[in-house]
Amino acid sequence: MSTLPHDDLATTWRTARPRPAGVHLDSAACSRQSTAVLDAVARHARHEAEIGGSAAEAAAEGLLQQGRSVLAGLLGRAAADVAFTESASASLRTLVGRWRLAPGTRVGVLPGEYWHNLAALTDAGLVPVVLPADGPGRADLAGVERMLRTDPPALLHVTLVASHRGVVQPGRELAALCRAAGVPLVLDVAQALGHVDCDLGADVAYGTSRKWLAGPRGVGFLVLAPAVSARLTPVVGPERYDDGGAGTDHARWYESHDAHIAGRVGLVLAVGEHLAAGPDRVRQRLAALGRATRERLDGRGGWSVAEPVDEPTAITTLRAPAGVDVRATAARLRAEHGVLVTAAGRERAPAELTGPVLRVSPHLDATEQELDVLAAALAS
Amino acid sequence: MSTLPHDDLATTWRTARPRPAGVHLDSAACSRQSTAVLDAVARHARHEAEIGGSAAEAAAEGLLQQGRSVLAGLLGRAAADVAFTESASASLRTLVGRWRLAPGTRVGVLPGEYWHNLAALTDAGLVPVVLPADGPGRADLAGVERMLRTDPPALLHVTLVASHRGVVQPGRELAALCRAAGVPLVLDVAQALGHVDCDLGADVAYGTSRKWLAGPRGVGFLVLAPAVSARLTPVVGPERYDDGGAGTDHARWYESHDAHIAGRVGLVLAVGEHLAAGPDRVRQRLAALGRATRERLDGRGGWSVAEPVDEPTAITTLRAPAGVDVRATAARLRAEHGVLVTAAGRERAPAELTGPVLRVSPHLDATEQELDVLAAALAS
Numbered sequence: 023m024s025t026l027p028h029d030d031l032a033t034t035w036r037t038a039r040p041r042p043a044g045v046h047l048d049s050a051a052c053s054r055q056s057t058a059v060l061d062a063v064a065r066h067a068r069h070e071a072e073i074g075g076s077a078a079e080a081a082a083e084g085l086l087q088q089g090r091s092v093l094a095g096l097l098g099r100a101a102a103d104v105a106f107t108e109s110a111s112a113s114l115r116t117l118v119g120r121w122r123l124a125p126g127t128r129v130g131v132l133p134g135e136y137w138h139n140l141a142a143l144t145d146a147g148l149v150p151v152v153l154p155a156d157g158p159g160r161a162d163l164a165g166v167e168r169m170l171r172t173d174p175p176a177l178l179h180v181t182l183v184a185s186h187r188g189v190v191q192p193g194r195e196l197a198a199l200c201r202a203a204g205v206p207l208v209l210d211v212a213q214a215l216g217h218v219d220c221d222l223g224a225d226v227a228y229g230t231s232r233k234w235l236a237g238p239r240g241v242g243f244l245v246l247a248p249a250v251s252a253r254l255t256p257v258v259g260p261e262r263y264d265d266g267g268a269g270t271d272h273a274r275w276y277e278s279h280d281a282h283i284a285g286r287v288g289l290v291l292a293v294g295e296h297l298a299a300g301p302d303r304v305r306q307r308l309a310a311l312g313r314a315t316r317e318r319l320d321g322r323g324g325w326s327v328a329e330p331v332d333e334p335t336a337i338t339t340l341r342a343p344a345g346v347d348v349r350a351t352a353a354r355l356r357a358e359h360g361v362l363v364t365a366a367g368r369e370r371a372p373a374e375l376t377g378p379v380l381r382v383s384p385h386l387d388a389t390e391q392e393l394d395v396l397a398a399a400l401a402s
Numbered sequence: 403m404s405t406l407p408h409d410d411l412a413t414t415w416r417t418a419r420p421r422p423a424g425v426h427l428d429s430a431a432c433s434r435q436s437t438a439v440l441d442a443v444a445r446h447a448r449h450e451a452e453i454g455g456s457a458a459e460a461a462a463e464g465l466l467q468q469g470r471s472v473l474a475g476l477l478g479r480a481a482a483d484v485a486f487t488e489s490a491s492a493s494l495r496t497l498v499g500r501w502r503l504a505p506g507t508r509v510g511v512l513p514g515e516y517w518h519n520l521a522a523l524t525d526a527g528l529v530p531v532v533l534p535a536d537g538p539g540r541a542d543l544a545g546v547e548r549m550l551r552t553d554p555p556a557l558l559h560v561t562l563v564a565s566h567r568g569v570v571q572p573g574r575e576l577a578a579l580c581r582a583a584g585v586p587l588v589l590d591v592a593q594a595l596g597h598v599d600c601d602l603g604a605d606v607a608y609g610t611s612r613k614w615l616a617g618p619r620g621v622g623f624l625v626l627a628p629a630v631s632a633r634l635t636p637v638v639g640p641e642r643y644d645d646g647g648a649g650t651d652h653a654r655w656y657e658s659h660d661a662h663i664a665g666r667v668g669l670v671l672a673v674g675e676h677l678a679a680g681p682d683r684v685r686q687r688l689a690a691l692g693r694a695t696r697e698r699l700d701g702r703g704g705w706s707v708a709e710p711v712d713e714p715t716a717i718t719t720l721r722a723p724a725g726v727d728v729r730a731t732a733a734r735l736r737a738e739h740g741v742l743v744t745a746a747g748r749e750r751a752p753a754e755l756t757g758p759v760l761r762v763s764p765h766l767d768a769t770e771q772e773l774d775v776l777a778a779a780l781a782s
Contacts, residue, residue, distance in 0.1 A: 043453045052455025055447060064444035067435060067618065073423045074742045075432025075612060075619060108488045108620070109660035119499075141638045230660060232455060238447060239455060240488070240620055240662025258521045280489035280610060282620025282662045362454045 024390060026310045028303045036387035038295070039236075044360030045392045050185065050213055050337050050383035051364050053236040056295060059288045063238055066284035079283045086283075089290030092297060097211070097245050098221035102271035105244045106286045107278060110212040111138050113228035113244035116276050117208065118146040120254040128175035130166075130205075132191065134159040134184050134374035139210060143179065151175050152373070158189050158330065159374050161196060170203035177206045182214035182222075186370040186379060188312060188329045188337025190218050197223035206250060212242075216296050217308055218335060225250050231285065234308075236385070237292035238285035246273050304386065309334035311384045311393075318393045319382065323401040328379065339366065339379040340400075348378040351400075359399040361392075404770060406694065408687045411679055416767035418675070419616075424740030425772045430565065430593055430717050430763035431744050433616035436675060439668045443618055446664035459663045466663075469670030472677060477591070477625050478601035482651035485624045486666045487658060490592035491518050493608035493624035496656050497588065498526040500634040508555035510546075510585075512571065514539040514564050514754035519590060523559065531555050532753070538569050538710065539754050541576060550583035557586045562594035562602075566750040566759060568692060568709045568717025570598050577603035586630060592622075596676050597688055598715060605630050611665065614688075616765065617672035618665035626653050684766065689714035691764045691773075698773045699762065703781040708759065719746065719759040720780075728758040731780075739779040741772075 024032070038056040046054060055063075070078040090104035107113045125147030131140065133155050143150055154165030161180070169175075178200055182193050193209060200207040201223065209224040216234030220227060225247040231237030246254070256275040263270045296304065313331055315338040320327040324343025329335070342348050352365035364381040382396065404412070418436040426434060435443075450458040470484035487493045505527030511520065513535050523530055534545030541560070549555075558580055562573050573589060580587040581603065589604040596614030600607060605627040611617030626634075636655040643650045676684065693711055695718040700707040704723025709715070722728050732745035744761040762776065 040448055040451045042451075046454060048454050048456075052450060054451040054454075056451075060444065060447050060451065063447060064440065067440050067443060068420055070432060070619065071420045071422075071434040071436075071440065074426060074428050074434075076428075076744075077736075077742065108492070108662070109658065111660060112488070112492075112658070138638060145637050232660070238662070238664075239450065239660070240665060242660075257525050258518055278489065278492070280491060280612070280619070280622075282488070282618070282665060284618075285620060285662060356457075362457065364456075 026307060026314065026390070028307045031299055031303060031307050032387040032389070034299065035385065044356070044362060045395060046362050047382050047384045047388060047392065047396065048362040048364055049234060049236070049385040050381055052232045052239065053234060053385055055236055055238060055288065055292065058295070059237060059291045062291045063284045063288040066287045070284070075283075082283065082287050085290055086286055089286070089293060092290070092293050093243055094245060096215060096220055096293070096301065097227045098223060099227075099245050099247065103245050103247065103251075103273050105246070105273040105275075105277035106281065106289075107228070107242040107244050107276075108240055108281065109242040110210060110228055110230040111142065112278075113242050114139060114142045114210070116244060117226060117228065117254075118142055118148065120256065120276060122255055123148060123176060130169070130175040130178040132159060132161055132180060134181075134187060134371045135179070136181050136185055136210065137370055137372065139179065139181065153178070158328065159184070159187060160189055161191050163192060163195050163199065166196065167199050170199055170205055174203055174205050177208060179208045179210070181210040181212075182220065183218060183335055183337065184371065185213055186366045186375055186381070187339050188333055188335040188383075190214070190333065190335055193220070193222035193224065200225075213337065216301075216304065218305055219301075231289040231292065234385070235289065235292050235296055237289035238282070240282045241285040241289045244273070244276060246276070248272055251275070299386070305334065307386055308336035311388055312336045312338060314390055315382050315384065315393055318397040319400060322397050325380065325400055336384055338382045340382070341377065341379055348380050351380060355396070355399055359395060361396050361399060363396070406687060406690045406770070408683045411683060411687050412767040412769070414679065415765065424736070424742060425775060426742050427762050427764045427768060427772065427776065428742040428744055429616070429765040430613060430761055432612045432619065433614060433765055435616055435618060435668065435672065438675070439617060439671045442671045443664045443668035446667045450664070455663075462663065462667050465670055466666055469666070469673060472670070472673050473623055474625060476595060476600055476673070476681065477607045478603060479607075479625050479627065483625050483627065483631075483653050485626070485653040485657035486661065486669075487608075487622040487624050487656075488620060488661065489622040490590060490608055490610040491522065492658075493622050494519060494522045494590070496624060497606060497608065497634075498522055498528065500636065500656060502635055503528060503556060510549070510555040510558040512539060512541055512560060514561075514567060514751045515559070516561050516565055516590065517750055517752070519559065519561065533558070538708065539564070539567060540569055541571050543572060543575050543579065546576065547579050550579055550585055554583055554585050557588060559588045559590070561590040561592075562600065563598060563715055563717065564751065565593055566746045566755055566761070567719050568713055568715040568763075570594070570713065570715055573600070573602035573604065580605075593717065596681075596684065598685055599681075611669040611672065614765070615669065615672050615676055617669035618662070620662045621665040621669045624653070624656060626656070628652055631656070679766070685714065687766055688716035691766075691768055692716045692718060694770055695762050695764065695773055698777040699780060702777050705760065705780055716764055718762045720762070721757065721759055728760050731760060735776070735779055739775060741776050741779060743776070
């Protein structure tokens with residue numbers, strides 16, 4: 023018997039996908055696609071071979087536009103605001119590349135900002151300035167409000183749920199502060215969409231298919247408020263479109279055209295499955311799984327949990343006891359116990375982490391028994 | 403009975419893939435994947451769902467490295483020089499983005515350079531300067547030699563086979579001239595690899611999986627001489643790699659990590675099928691198909707062929723008779739005759755095209771009977 027809510031979600035989720043080879047507690051790295059999604063991707067690729075790539079894409083356009091609409095809905099925007107991309111990092115590169123902010127432009131980031139994001143910002147000549155945060159790395163709203171009032175950066179870039187720590191940033195409150203200050207807010211929702219509420223009022227949100235939405239790899243999205251895309255410059259202009267660009271939704275200018283279209287079809291189906299499960303119920307169960315994970319693992323074998331026990335996410339990170347190698351532990355868990363987790367290096371967030379962490383990220387069908395297996399393995 | 407060489411290739415190619423819904427003469431847009439490639443892609447995605455995305459990628463790494471080696475071989479380079487990317491255009495963006503040439507740097511291009519390529523160059527602040535060429539747009543070697551001697555650009559960017567015209571540039575001769583002048587040569591081989599010889603001595607070559615190699619969409623490659631990558635700056639440094647970057651092949655720094663790995667597996671298999679067929683024999687049959695296409699179509703219904711009849715490619719482009727709409731013709735061919743070709747707009751190469759063209763691009767299994775169907779349809 024489970025003490026977790028919504029056990030029906032676990033059953034549905036598990037029976038909908040191929041049987042895992044072991045205990046998969048690694049959805050923050052890459053989740054498990056459902057059989058229906060896998061089949062839809064394969065079917066689209068076969069369709070390309072039968073009727074041609076462009077014809078297959080045209081035939082799928084209705085579905086893809088539905089997908090843009092549904093993704094947009096989860097982010098509080100409209101279908102016209104959504105561009106499909108290759109990944110979260112491709113989305114961010116497109117955003118900062120096309121925004122063409124002057125070199126030296128200041129961008130507010132939290133201390134735990136993800137290394138690739140920081141690299142993409144600084145590569146574009148932008149200067150990250152660190153926003154005030156509390157001990158676990160959560161934005162200090164009073165401090166942010168003061169900074170926005172006295173010395174505002176040109177925009178804020180916030181990763182709603184970090185890759186190295188399962189803490190949710192106060193996105194809605196940050197969006198309100200930004201709106202009041204007239205400073206655009208960009209949210210990285212790669213670890214957040216399909217996991218926590220992302221309809222928060224940000225101006226830009228971007229993420230990836232393969233994590234909590236359980237879609238295919240090689241697909242991402244970039245969702246832009248019209249006021250933001252009005253400030254962007256596309257690489258190629260209206261001559262790209264049949265209609266001369268006149269009737270083309272603004273975000274489409276930033277969508278890649280030679281792309282993994284089959285994967286986009288798969289993402290649309292995966293988002294549909296997420297909606298069918300009920301985003302609220304999914305969030306409740308994932309949060310309960312996070313709590314169950316932290317309760318079981320904190321202190322085991324000397325490992326300590328970084329998140330507050332009731333943080334409403336399914337990502338738990340563990341600091342190693344002295345002398346224990348995190349990477350070797352992840353390898354041992356996989357080899358000896360069939361448990362899949364991630365060894366996350368300090369480089370992911372060098373200003374926040376003091377060392378590597380072991381990341382545990384169950385999806386809906388993980389069981390308390392599986393968490394017990396991990397707890398026992400860590401203690402051994 | 404066929405008058406084309408190597409009929410066995412047609413049989414093998416046709417039986418290896420799903421049956422097309424009509425007459426597919428559109429490989430320059432997107433070719434037809436084989437069943438083995440489709441299955442390998444689907445199998446990898448399923449494997450991700452079973453053992454996890456990273457574990458599946460690690461398990462495929464031997465195959466992927468073989469693929470880098472084979473791709474490199476077709477381009478006269480080594481496995482260490484190959485980065486998998488998302489597309490040809492992603493490859494070019496990475497190249498010019500990471501090269502960080504000073505704004506205003508001059509890049510030699512031919513008059514028929516592809517619009518997206520020009521846009522990527524100018525977006526990076528580079529200044530395209532037009533190389534001398536003859537009537538059909540082929541590089542004028544004496545003129546290029548003179549320019550390299552008297553007023554050399556910093557590099558040359560040449561599309562070996564254009565998207566809007568089936569003419570092969572003299573890549574080997576250009577590479578020799580560039581080498582003599584100490585000017586790097588970048589070749590866009592998106593329409594060339596798997597179609598014509600690409601082992602020509604260029605410093606950089608990039609392309610895509612989905613055209614003549616008949617691999618999956620959403621996969622490309624960027625192949626860099628070590629001397630070029632020594633001049634590039636990666637977005638993120640050695641902390642990305644387990645070995646601190648010390649033992650990582652130089653081109654891998656430019657490979658995307660959150661990617662359509664299943665598609666890369668598919669490309670590797672597709673390249674393997676190309677090798678198994680024999681690249682020389684493939685080129686001979688494709689060239690013969692090009693000649694057969696041009697002989698049949700030139701003058702039909704007033705359409706005129708742009709390429710020399712014996713140009714050794716399978717791409718034929720047709721200029722419309724006065725008053726005939728190219729896009730409407732492509733739609734009519736598909737709807738009424740089940741023939742798939744491309745209407746290529748003038749914007750693809752505005753300095754070379756005077757109007758849109760109808761592009762016909764058969765792959766190995768196209769028959770003379772199918773070309774006759776198209777010829778009759780054009781005349782009607």
